Amino acid sequence: MNTIQYILRWDRVIMLLVGYTVSRVASLDFTYHNQTQLERFLRNATLYYPDITDLYSIGQSVRGVDLWVLAIGRDIKSHVPLRPHVKYIGNIHGNEAVSREMMMHFIEYLLTGYGSNETVTDFLKKTGVHVMVTMNPDGYGISIMGTCTGYVGRENANGYDLNRNFPDFFKANTSPVQVETKAIMNWIQNRSFVLSANLHGGAMVANYPFDSYNSTSQTSGASISPDDDVFQHLALTYTRSHATMSLSPETCPGDHFVNGITNGAQWYTVNGGMQDYNYLSVGCMEITIEMACCKFPQPSQLPQFWSKNKDALFNFLTKVHIGAKGLVIDNDSNPIPNARVYVVGREPVHFKTSKYGEYWKLLLPGKYTLKAEADGYLTTTVSIVVHDGVVTRKDIMLMNTDVKSEGSKHAVYLPFILLSMTMILL
Structure with missing residues (x-):
């Protein structure tokens, strides 16, 4: 580093310190x-x-x-x-x-x-x-x-x-x-x-x-x-x-x-x-x-x-x-990005899940049905109750269309029911 570069670098540091002082007090x-x-x-x-x-x-x-x-x-x-x-x-x-x-x-x-x-x-x-x-x-x-x-x-x-x-x-x-x-x-x-x-x-x-x-x-x-x-x-x-x-x-x-x-x-x-x-x-x-x-x-x-x-x-x-939020996941508990979450009766507007499978939907207090869909998965609907002043969490599981075994049907639905239980978050 030559002398000019050294001086310029310290001038920049001094300017930042001066700016810090001014902004903090004014x-x-x-x-x-x-x-x-x-x-x-x-x-x-x-x-x-x-x-x-x-x-x-x-x-x-x-x-x-x-x-x-x-x-x-x-x-x-x-x-x-x-x-x-x-x-x-x-x-x-x-x-x-x-x-x-x-x-x-x-x-x-x-x-x-x-x-x-x-x-x-x-x-x-x-x-x-x-x-x-x-x-x-x-x-x-x-x-x-x-x-x-x-x-x-x-x-x-x-x-x-x-x-x-x-x-x-x-x-x-x-x-x-x-x-x-x-x-x-x-x-x-x-x-x-x-x-x-x-x-x-x-x-x-x-x-x-x-x-x-x-x-x-x-x-x-x-x-x-x-x-x-x-x-x-x-x-x-x-x-x-x-x-x-x-x-x-x-x-x-x-x-x-x-x-x-x-x-x-x-x-x-x-x-x-x-x-x-x-x-x-x-x-x-x-x-x-x-x-x-x-x-x-x-x-x-x-x-x-x-x-x-x-x-x-x-x-x-x-x-x-306000309203509802949650995760949209597959039957192996993996998040599903870009899934579409609708409120039944309020289509075609939907919220697209984040890359982490998250969704949010602003709603006033009442009873609603949510519908979630994604390419390669079976569409699922769940009921939800929204209360005043709090956010209702509802996680939604979507089954992969490859899951077709009738014998495993009930085993697949049990975790889905558990994950779809409503939790009221303060």
């Missing part, structure tokens, strides 16, 4: 942060909280900016059996900037709360939280502060609306899939997210699927999903935890949302939206949250946005711990 300020400042904030988070953070990029924008995700939770770099994972995606439309700052403050809230706030600590011990502060850094880079309406910066660098760019299950989407969209698609296909929200601005409402109509004969009214009861519960959890979103039917000029929620298509139709893709492709329950009437308000308003949204952002994610 809270995140309420201003808009550019990409360099955002990346510094995320890297500092991993330096000071290495045991509960994992920073990774899922790809790059059109202009080559990394799409960073910060994962937060105890032992977040390791697989914890049946621990559910949730996500937030901010700044999909680059000129809708409030969500970008709210995600940074939410990260700080979780990190500083771990070990000091009992509720936050307990949540992060049993949940993996993944936060993408910005999905559209290129659009944000050309957006104009103080602009409440308009489209400058809304789209990506190729001029495409990223929340109209996903494959649509009801109507063909002819827009070429953008690199940012493709990165999100690969991300959710390879990680088993259970609950999610994408964050916007320009209104104040929690919007839930479907965003478009699954029938050519329907052109107005609500487009009801099989899990409409759960989606309304999730949306109401957010708005009722928000300081004002649910209090008045008129939260922004011209808007009228009872309790601050709306079915997507009933508000206006979206072809190629992110929330429908999450739900229909992998069974991840996602809603869209509009956080501010003004898309890019002055930074002086950011403290009140944080005050109003802080509890809602946290309480929404805690809803991942």
Whole structure:
């Protein structure tokens, strides 16, 4: 190592130590942060909280900016059996900037709360939280502060609306899939997210699927999903935890949302939206949250946005711990990845098991029948009772189609019955 390399290395160490001191003693300020400042904030988070953070990029924008995700939770770099994972995606439309700052403050809230706030600590011990502060850094880079309406910066660098760019299950989407969209698609296909929200601005409402109509004969009214009861519960959890979103039917000029929620298509139709893709492709329950009437308000308003949204952002994610979860295994107790778990009567939406054979299904209290299927196995149905405030565990065994011996039939079914017993987990 020559003298110049030695000096540069020590300069880097000193910069890291200075950054550590600043970050530890000063809270995140309420201003808009550019990409360099955002990346510094995320890297500092991993330096000071290495045991509960994992920073990774899922790809790059059109202009080559990394799409960073910060994962937060105890032992977040390791697989914890049946621990559910949730996500937030901010700044999909680059000129809708409030969500970008709210995600940074939410990260700080979780990190500083771990070990000091009992509720936050307990949540992060049993949940993996993944936060993408910005999905559209290129659009944000050309957006104009103080602009409440308009489209400058809304789209990506190729001029495409990223929340109209996903494959649509009801109507063909002819827009070429953008690199940012493709990165999100690969991300959710390879990680088993259970609950999610994408964050916007320009209104104040929690919007839930479907965003478009699954029938050519329907052109107005609500487009009801099989899990409409759960989606309304999730949306109401957010708005009722928000300081004002649910209090008045008129939260922004011209808007009228009872309790601050709306079915997507009933508000206006979206072809190629992110929330429908999450739900229909992998069974991840996602809603869209509009956080501010003004898309890019002055930074002086950011403290009140944080005050109003802080509890809602946290309480929404805690809803991942309702319904049912368990393992799908074969008759030799091996996990079955990519098995499909349905709720009978709520088809065709299914949850695809993780590579460890895990499934999660958000449900309200009641009696349900689960159906599990996988290639090369016999389809199985089991009954389940979901209680309020707890997660019901139900493991499901699928018999390999090669098991045909009638004489061993009862021997095979006995462990299946035992493994399918319901255990209520607090």
